[in-house]
Amino acid sequence: MDRAENYWKGSRTRRISRRSALGLMGAGTLAAWLAACGGADKGSSSGSAPAPSTSANAAPTQLAAAQGTVTAFQTGNTGGKFKLGVTLEPGTLDTAIPLSGGDTVFLSTMYNPLVTIDHFVPNPQLSLAQKWEIVDPTTITFTIRPGVKFHDGTDFDAESVKWNFTRILDPATKSAARSNLIDIDRVEAVDKSTAKFILKSPNATLLTAIGTVYGAGMASRTAVEKWGKEFTSHPVGTGPFVFDQWVPGSHVTVKRNPNYWEKDSAGKALPYLDEVTIQAIPDDTVRFANLQTGDIHYAALNQKDWAAGDKHSDLTMIKGLPGIPVNSVLVFNLDKPPADNLNLRKAMAFALDPSVATKNVYFGYADVIKGGMRQPGSWAYSETPGRPAYDVAKAKEFLAAAGVPNGLNLDVITYTSPQINQQTEIYQEQWAKVGINAKITTQDVTTSTDSFFVKGLFPVFSTSWGTTYFEPNGAASYIYSKDAYYNPMHRAITPELEDLVVKGRQTYNLDERKKIYDRIDQIVLVEQCYYIPLIYSTGRGYFRKNVGNADIFTWFAANRMQSLFLK
Amino acid sequence: MFAYLVRRLLQFIPVLIGVTFLVFSLTLLLPGDPVASLLGLSEGQAQVDAEMVQRYRHELGLDQPVPVQYGMWLGRAVRGDFGDSIKTRRPVADEILPRLKVTAQVSVAALIVSLLIALPAGVAGAVWRNSWLDRLITMLAVAAVAVPSFWLAIMMILLFAVQWQVLPPSGFVSPFDDPVRGLKLMVMPVLILGWEGAAVLTRQTRSAMLEVLSQDYVRTARAKGLAGRRVIWVHALKNAMLPIITILGLRIGLLLGGSAIVETIFTIPGIGRLLVSSISTRDFPVIQALVLVIGLSTVVASLLTDIAYALLDPRIRYR
Numbered sequence: 001m002d003r004a005e006n007y008w009k010g011s012r013t014r015r016i017s018r019r020s021a022l023g024l025m026g027a028g029t030l031a032a033w034l035a036a037c038g039g040a041d042k043g044s045s046s047g048s049a050p051a052p053s054t055s056a057n058a059a060p061t062q063l064a065a066a067q068g069t070v071t072a073f074q075t076g077n078t079g080g081k082f083k084l085g086v087t088l089e090p091g092t093l094d095t096a097i098p099l100s101g102g103d104t105v106f107l108s109t110m111y112n113p114l115v116t117i118d119h120f121v122p123n124p125q126l127s128l129a130q131k132w133e134i135v136d137p138t139t140i141t142f143t144i145r146p147g148v149k150f151h152d153g154t155d156f157d158a159e160s161v162k163w164n165f166t167r168i169l170d171p172a173t174k175s176a177a178r179s180n181l182i183d184i185d186r187v188e189a190v191d192k193s194t195a196k197f198i199l200k201s202p203n204a205t206l207l208t209a210i211g212t213v214y215g216a217g218m219a220s221r222t223a224v225e226k227w228g229k230e231f232t233s234h235p236v237g238t239g240p241f242v243f244d245q246w247v248p249g250s251h252v253t254v255k256r257n258p259n260y261w262e263k264d265s266a267g268k269a270l271p272y273l274d275e276v277t278i279q280a281i282p283d284d285t286v287r288f289a290n291l292q293t294g295d296i297h298y299a300a301l302n303q304k305d306w307a308a309g310d311k312h313s314d315l316t317m318i319k320g321l322p323g324i325p326v327n328s329v330l331v332f333n334l335d336k337p338p339a340d341n342l343n344l345r346k347a348m349a350f351a352l353d354p355s356v357a358t359k360n361v362y363f364g365y366a367d368v369i370k371g372g373m374r375q376p377g378s379w380a381y382s383e384t385p386g387r388p389a390y391d392v393a394k395a396k397e398f399l400a401a402a403g404v405p406n407g408l409n410l411d412v413i414t415y416t417s418p419q420i421n422q423q424t425e426i427y428q429e430q431w432a433k434v435g436i437n438a439k440i441t442t443q444d445v446t447t448s449t450d451s452f453f454v455k456g457l458f459p460v461f462s463t464s465w466g467t468t469y470f471e472p473n474g475a476a477s478y479i480y481s482k483d484a485y486y487n488p489m490h491r492a493i494t495p496e497l498e499d500l501v502v503k504g505r506q507t508y509n510l511d512e513r514k515k516i517y518d519r520i521d522q523i524v525l526v527e528q529c530y531y532i533p534l535i536y537s538t539g540r541g542y543f544r545k546n547v548g549n550a551d552i553f554t555w556f557a558a559n560r561m562q563s564l565f566l567k
Numbered sequence: 568m569f570a571y572l573v574r575r576l577l578q579f580i581p582v583l584i585g586v587t588f589l590v591f592s593l594t595l596l597l598p599g600d601p602v603a604s605l606l607g608l609s610e611g612q613a614q615v616d617a618e619m620v621q622r623y624r625h626e627l628g629l630d631q632p633v634p635v636q637y638g639m640w641l642g643r644a645v646r647g648d649f650g651d652s653i654k655t656r657r658p659v660a661d662e663i664l665p666r667l668k669v670t671a672q673v674s675v676a677a678l679i680v681s682l683l684i685a686l687p688a689g690v691a692g693a694v695w696r697n698s699w700l701d702r703l704i705t706m707l708a709v710a711a712v713a714v715p716s717f718w719l720a721i722m723m724i725l726l727f728a729v730q731w732q733v734l735p736p737s738g739f740v741s742p743f744d745d746p747v748r749g750l751k752l753m754v755m756p757v758l759i760l761g762w763e764g765a766a767v768l769t770r771q772t773r774s775a776m777l778e779v780l781s782q783d784y785v786r787t788a789r790a791k792g793l794a795g796r797r798v799i800w801v802h803a804l805k806n807a808m809l810p811i812i813t814i815l816g817l818r819i820g821l822l823l824g825g826s827a828i829v830e831t832i833f834t835i836p837g838i839g840r841l842l843v844s845s846i847s848t849r850d851f852p853v854i855q856a857l858v859l860v861i862g863l864s865t866v867v868a869s870l871l872t873d874i875a876y877a878l879l880d881p882r883i884r885y886r
Contacts (some may be wrong), residue, residue, distance in 0.1 A: 089844070091654050232656050248655070249666060249836025249844075250739060281737060281834050289724050289736040444847050 076565025089280035095217030111217025111237030137202035150220035158189035180209035240562035271562035320539035323468035328535035339459035343402035349388035351395035372521035373475035407435020670837035674822035680761025689772020711766035775807035816872030820865030
């Protein structure tokens with residue numbers, strides 16, 4: 001049993017206070033992100049599952065005190081220049097308006113949110129807030145850490161919190177975080193060190209939505225007002241590194257913030273590194289080549305390079321959490337024939353055997369999903385109700401029940417990606433065996449997402465997803481609800497499902513919540529056969545061996561680059 | 568010569584207008600509401616933000632007749648104002664200019680490599696026609712056209728960077744900022760682009776030289792006792808240059824448009840890579856400006872080619 005499993009077991013048996021329960025339940029950073037990923041960018045996320053390297057196997061402090069500060073695992077040497085390779089260059093360096101999940105790695109070097117998410121312990125941890133208090137279900141107060149300054153020398157205080165959240169919640173800002181924070185009615189600065197959040201309705205996921213730099217990092221008001229829309233390339237936060245240079249199409253460089261507020265467990269100032277350069281290297285092979293030659297210290301690799309990465313004597317592999325990413329998912333548009341017929345949707349779902357793709361497309365580095373969009377190992381995970389599992393006889397039965405025993409023609413849309421294309425062709429062949437003649441249309445990721453989710457042009461989308469959600473509200477709010485960006489019908493799927501989505505968000509008791517999400521999966525997977533996840537994997541990141549504290553680096557949420565050091 | 572130049576420059580103007588009008592008319596061809604596309608809004612969002620769309624429509628003059636719209640657009644384009652990138656929200660000119668410099672550096676280097684390979688190889692192929700050397704050169708030229716640059720790029724990275732570790736795998740630093748690292752980083756992309764260009768140039772040089780070498784004046788030059796080298800490199804090559812320059816001109820236009828594949832693989836922040844990423848994010852203002860830049864570079868390259876013709880061949884400037 002690895003440490004990640006230990007953690008999950010521990011968290012499920014621990015007595016959970018209301019406060020930590022709120023945190024635990026609210027651990028929706030990934031959810032927030034993923035949805036926001038597409039929300040701002042007309043759906044770039046649904047396609048390109050980010051290559052994550054969340055390190056599950058290294059819970060450093062296990063469940064730190066509910067309001068502890070995450071500290072470095074090992075005291076490191078100060079100095080050194082760290083380079084990492086990512087797939088995408090940033091869309092913006094303004095923390096309020098990230099355009100894709102990939103922006104987070106850049107933002108987390110320069111900004112801090114009020115609370116941060118310790119990824120191994122999906123609880124909010126203290127960051128710029130020194131304490132939080134749930135006054136009542138619709139009021140949270142944050143005590144602000146004293147003495148923190150923005151990189152431009154201005155003070156960070158409760159007024160800054162109020163100003164930042166007012167900016168994020170202003171529709172004109174087009175903040176990606178807004179949809180996750182929409183339950184915030186207003187923020188008041190009670191005094192210099194106390195910010196009071198007043199909610200419109202209880203929200204069990206709110207604390208973690210606040211705990212991400214993906215849209216909710218704290219920016220300097222002075223700098224935002226000085227640079228206007230050019231703040232996007234003149235970022236000023238309170239984070240461990242200060243912006244130095246952005247060469248579009250190439251890299252972003254940040255330098256050590258000598259006045260950073262955080263210290264490690266030995267009292268040594270963080271960050272350790274003098275400089276971090278994040279290079280956008282879109283080609284998987286070239287990114288791996290850079291890692292092998294030592295030109296970069298870290299990269300998330302594609303499955304095809306995992307075997308070589310594991311064998312490489314200079315590299316350390318960091319495993320992510322299971323269920324990130326979801327490599328294959330089938331989404332139906334319930335208003336578009338033939339997917340408007342439940343029997344036909346079921347026939348299409350039962351006809352597929354994703355294990356063929358896990359072996360042939362992912363070299364065995366992927367697993368077949370048995371249940372719905374709930375992360376394996378998380379408190380909410382359940383394989384029952386299960387998704388329609390491969391059964392040719394049943395597929396034929398449903399075709400007959402729909403009155404088309406000899407099959408039908410089907411338009412399937414997918415997006416340009418070698419793996420997605422290969423698995424969709426495998427599905428095409430499997431559908432053909434039951435008489436479903438599928439014609440595949442391939443578009444680039446943005447266009448296909450727009451064609452399917454926004455314009456509703458196709459009955460079926462064979463796509464991928466960034467994550468199963470360890471906060472199940474993620475899928476509920478971003479895929480199932482009538483307001484969800486990724487609901488191609490833009491209407492309630494059933495009134496009951498709509499009610500359950502809201503109830504799931506507002507319920508504080510874990511057992512009750514789990515039952516709600518069991519029922520949601522029953523509707524989504526079985527009764528409506530709307531959104532069928534098929535394959536997931538566990539992402540991997542690879543570090544050079546001279547990087548210290550690599551095992552507490554997390555790709556998602558808080559990247560903790562302040563804790564990395566070079567040996 | 569001066570009259571020729573003036574005439575050629577005057578001819579350049581309508582072409583320029585044609586190119587700019589074509590680029591402008593991309594806006595008219597956009598499906599749905601062009602303002603929504605320019606703002607990066609979906610149709611649904613455009614309805615929600617109707618007021619903003621209307622205001623922007625007025626600001627851009629898109630509520631005016633088409634000729635007026637074109638005039639306004641051209642006025643802004645001449646001042647370098649192409650609006651803001653939908654993706655980065657920064658002025659489009661700020662996105663393009665630094666990348667244009669990068670692409671120009673790589674292109675010039677690639678062109679030099681092309682010429683250094685193509686001229687000797689093409690001349691050698693013609694002089695020693697049907698020899699083993701000629702066949703080898705032909706084979707390499709065919710291979711350069713046939714082998715896809717992405718494959719070649721990956722193979723070179725695996726060999727020179729990973730296996731032998733003599734070159735850095737990818738990235739770009741201007742050789743003016745850091746000559747050693749800058750040149751090292753340039754070696755692979757420039758060789759690939761240069762080799763690719765050399766293939767066509769070599770074939771063109773060979774056939775042009777073959778034609779020229781069989782002409783009477785070359786025989787006369789040899790007969791009057793001129794050295795073989797001088798006959799080939801001075802007398803023959805100069806007259807064989809016209810078709811070579813035509814290809815060279817096209818190549819300049821092509822290279823300045825940026826090589827999407829080579830720039831993407833080697834993570835060179837040039838305009839080819841920007842074009843690819845802008846298309847995938849449907850960043851229309853950037854795409855429009857890039858199409859204009861690429862169109863203009865082709866037109867300017869052809870103008871330079873014509874000027875070079877006149878310099879090389881007096882018949883053209885007196886025509």
